[in-house]
Amino acid sequence: MFIFEKKLEFPIKITKPDARLAKIMLEQYGGGDGEWGAAMRYLSQRFTMVTPEAKATLNDIATEELAHEEMMGTIFYQLTRGLTKQQIIDAGLDAYYVNHGLGVYPCSAAGVPFSASALQSKGDPISDLYEDLAADAAHL
Numbered sequence: 001m002f003i004f005e006k007k008l009e010f011p012i013k014i015t016k017p018d019a020r021l022a023k024i025m026l027e028q029y030g031g032g033d034g035e036w037g038a039a040m041r042y043l044s045q046r047f048t049m050v051t052p053e054a055k056a057t058l059n060d061i062a063t064e065e066l067a068h069e070e071m072m073g074t075i076f077y078q079l080t081r082g083l084t085k086q087q088i089i090d091a092g093l094d095a096y097y098v099n100h101g102l103g104v105y106p107c108s109a110a111g112v113p114f115s116a117s118a119l120q121s122k123g124d125p126i127s128d129l130y131e132d133l134a135a136d137a138a139h140l
Helices: 019-030 035-048 050-079 086-091 094-100 125-137
Strands: none
Touching: 019 035, 019 050, 019 086, 035 050, 035 125, 086 094
């Protein structure tokens, strides 16, 4: 089960808006291989792991990814707070802004909404773990 502490894992205090960096953080928040996808991937795949230890490990990793999701959302929010219309347009966030204002919405930097089709759960522990490695390597 999850325990929620009403504080971020690491404090985030961004005081200067930065629309371009916000767009990058948006990808990490809601892109197919971002934190949202990682949490859903691990939570879905844990059920077919063959040992209790493997199930527990994937559950722990998923919980950690949810903490990362909260941090990425906080970063995006703080980076977009106080942006001007021109900064939004210059960073290419205008289409996002039209649809979501400066709300935190899980989508890629290109504006594609998060979809479970971005992740896989095959029911085969080896296939699933390889898929996890590939998704995590996409950030390197």
